[in-house]
Amino acid sequence: MSTESHDAVDVIRTKRDGGELSPGQIDWVIDAYTRGIVAEEQMSALAMAILINGMNRDEISRWTGAMIASGERMDFSSLARPTADKHSTGGVGDKITLPLAPLVAVFDVAVPQLSGRGLGHTGGTLDKLESIPGWRAALSNEEMLAQLDGVGAVICQAGSGLAPADRKLYALRDVTGTVEAIPLIASSIMSKKIAEGTEALVLDVKVGSGAFMKDLENARQLARTMVDLGTDAGVRTVALLTDMSTPLGLTAGNALEVRESVEVLAGGGPSDVVDLTVALAVEMLAGAGRPQSEDDVRAALADGRAMDAWKAMVRAQDGDPDAPLPVARHQDVVRADRDGVVSHLDAYGVGVAAWRLGAGRARREDPVQAGAGVELHAKPGDTVRAGDPLMTLHTDTPERFARAHESLAGAWGVGDGAPGRGPVVIDEVRSEG
Template identity: 45%
Template sequence: MRMVDVIQKKRNGKELTKEEINFFIEGYTIGEIPDYQASALMMAIYFNGMKSNETATLTQAMVESGETIDLSAIEGHKVDKHSTGGVGDKTTFIVGPLVASVGVPVAKMSGRGLGHTGGTLDKLESIKGFHIEMTKEEFVNNVNTHKLSVAGQTGNLAPADKKLYALRDVTATVDSIPLIAGSIMSKKLASGADGIVLDVKTGSGAFMKKLEDSESLAREMVNIGNNLGRNTVAVISDMNQPLGFEVGNANEVREACQVLQGENIEDLRLLSLELASHMTVLAGAFEDFDSAYKTLEQNLQNGKAFESFRTLVKAQGGDVSVIDDLTKLPQSKYHIEVTAEQDGYVSEIDAESIGVAAMYLGAGRATKDDQINHGVGITLKKKVGDQVTKGEVLVVLHSDDEEPTNSIEKINEAYSLSKEVREKHQLIYKVIN
């Protein structure tokens, strides 16, 4: 078999066989197929797409290119959640404890963030003493004992995806739905969960800006998961403004704890309940979504979900007093108010600009070697649909720089005011299962 023939076949819009896809992934992973031929195939896929069975085969080949995590020693039906990324997205800290509170095991393998804020692991490390490095035996024991554990990704998961993503990033082939879907799902499938709930974001702060593109990506990923034997559900949710009111690291953990303690931060609470309900239904803990939602909502109010989070923190070496007294979380030196320049209603908040403003403060990484500042971040005081008067506070910047000029400029770019009231964005657009 020759790589040039595989490239030509896809260039001409034909379907690749399992043997051809495996030949490519195996050869590229070990270095026998050069970057220039892999680039040519990526571009052919970008223009001609792939059928669902092709994408599933590509994903499986990427899974098999490296190690897979065997979680068979964990008792019960294991479920996982994945978000395609957003600004202020701290649902993991609510969803995991919620699901664990009804006895469903959540074995969460997460990474660090590269972008506007830290990743799940970075945010958890805002809690003094919390450690995410552990042996597989410790990880499995924590899940079996407490129904919840969060650890750093270990091993060589889907190395073909790592190589291909780096190549796509420099050859303008990142935004291909089959390639995005295969990239996300290869890592999820290699991580060993039995069921997967996907939170697919749409809007200004999402990778997919248009609803139709988000839906296409969601359907592709659900097809991959189900074709490869994992029950998969996708929830398409709004990212036209940050989720909740906090963007950063320690302040996002604080906001998640507030929801776990019963506070009604509406969009964050509702999305977390939606995702957790689908996860528990996939695991067989409830017969239907409505009964799951009702029980999980009760567990937010009666303290069971918060107690699950406390147990997670204690089990992984964290100082529980930090989440009992949220003022002990890291804080910045300065708190700088950015105010409205006119009267009106908030009509738009560009979530991506808010995220960039947070990164300028030090909440995220521009490169993988950058250090996260856990104490800095942004608190939104006004969201879409809110009325404001000139001089009223739109956001508070939590900064270690007394004059964070770049962040202030991005905040001013992010907010749009109008004379007419704007309806709030729909939070959940569609569920695909």
């Protein structure tokens, strides 16, 4: 005889019929799924019912809280400085975490950046950093706290103890066609971020072809849901909606993106990467109670303070910030087919090309090539001549070039007119209380 307080089929029926799940139903179903009492096919049915019928703010908040309660919570209250974190929904060439964490640390704010690996066409922050000789992603909680205390910034992999319910549910959503459910996306991201224990959180919600959210309205809904979840949990949360129709910066690929990040930390780098790094840093510092002007933040990139913090952060994780980065053994150049102006450069096509060249993985256990990826020489609005290089493809395995070229078919064009370049930050979503 079952001693369970609820029944999985009743919970599924409630949501299937458009009803609101009670706090007790939500707490039980997450806990019972984590314990293996609720079967995978039952959670699949519930996830599909949530995708179709949605959840209200109270339900999503309770669901997120139940996922947090399935594991441990980190505690940074022993640190002498406030904490702030950033989460990006993922894109192509999105190396922003690398210059951002040390930049924010310059202003006496601790940045505990628990990051992930890439899957599919979006790159993973840990894969990028692992192209630095010696650098390690796995830190104990004690090592992490010591580094935050000493250096002020850490980028490392999340421990398995944070929101274990999310890890099970994430894998399930992937194979059941329920990845797009906004309540499940929002609670997946926010359960980990709230469990991380940060006081302030800035969300970078990408919009466009290379992003998970292709249109502005869905991105805005996701941002609003996540900001509300953070607010309900007592975390100062703001979201920026940012453009991911074209790759960010001029590189997509692990060592290539580290190199570009170091250029930004040296006071140079592409303007879109610099602008977004600065915009996110300003929001993180305000959320942590250490507000700075945009000019002050830019000065920390120009005068070397952010670079010093970067080198200290890399060394603390056994990396050599001065070692040469890996370079792929083979290159292939894509050239302009006519004189004119680059009319479009599709982020998704470039992301898939980088992935096929070996920069990403199709399954979690796949290895990645440190030097593989795409280097851009021109972006929309740039004038080119016939034969000019538009991009260079990098890989250790030249048999991959053909598939990479396939993914770039139609992903770029050269025309007569110059499209206007919009700002990288499209909109912002703040707490409504």
